[in-house]
Amino acid sequence: MFRSKRKSQYTIRDVPQATDHRLRETAALEDISLNQATLRAIQRGLGTGEQPLKYRSVRDLLPSATAVDTSGWATVLSEMDSVNPEEWK
Numbered sequence: 001m002f003r004s005k006r007k008s009q010y011t012i013r014d015v016p017q018a019t020d021h022r023l024r025e026t027a028a029l030e031d032i033s034l035n036q037a038t039l040r041a042i043q044r045g046l047g048t049g050e051q052p053l054k055y056r057s058v059r060d061l062l063p064s065a066t067a068v069d070t071s072g073w074a075t076v077l078s079e080m081d082s083v084n085p086e087e088w089k
Helices: 017-030 034-046 070-081
Strands: none
Touching (some): 017 034
16 A cells, blocks of 8 residues: 655546536635645545545335335336326327
8 A cells, every 4th residue: 555654736637517516615615725625525535534434324224125015016016017098198
């Protein structure tokens, strides 16, 4: 693994407009420089910041696979696949 004691400098090109907008918005809201906002975003994304991004799953909130009524889902899905000719007049 590469480790350097000195700070590195980067030039980032072709930043998507939505990313640029979000970074500038964050910098303005937090009253920090665009550079600081960008560094924080990179650190969060890489999990190297003070507060790394935590991914959460909702899987624990779902009922177990054995508790799911698959016949009910099959009925709903089959109703969605049917076409009512009266609605297409």
